[in-house]
Amino acid sequence: MSDILTIEDGIKILYFWTSIAVSEDKTIVHVWSESDSIIHGVKLSISKSPRFRTYSKIIAKPGIYRVEVRDPNSNTLPGGESKTIKILPPE
16 A cells, blocks of 8 residues: 555645556546545546556545546556545644
8 A cells, every 4th residue: 555645724636647658548547535435436548658647636625535546447457556645624
């Protein structure tokens, strides 16, 4: 599991960038979860490229979120990125 990124001060827009090299056009999915429940899946079309960058985003309230890169069948990609983010409420 990746390190947890902690953010303070309540509601935030969270962005997740993926850089990928592909030899043919394909689709990946950014799967966003909150407290182990999937809340959003974003299908992203990737064009054949030695380096293609794409992103997704969500508006998040205080809580613990995780985003993973998966294939369209919901399988985690080998070497796929993931990140866990903890948003703290404002003090």
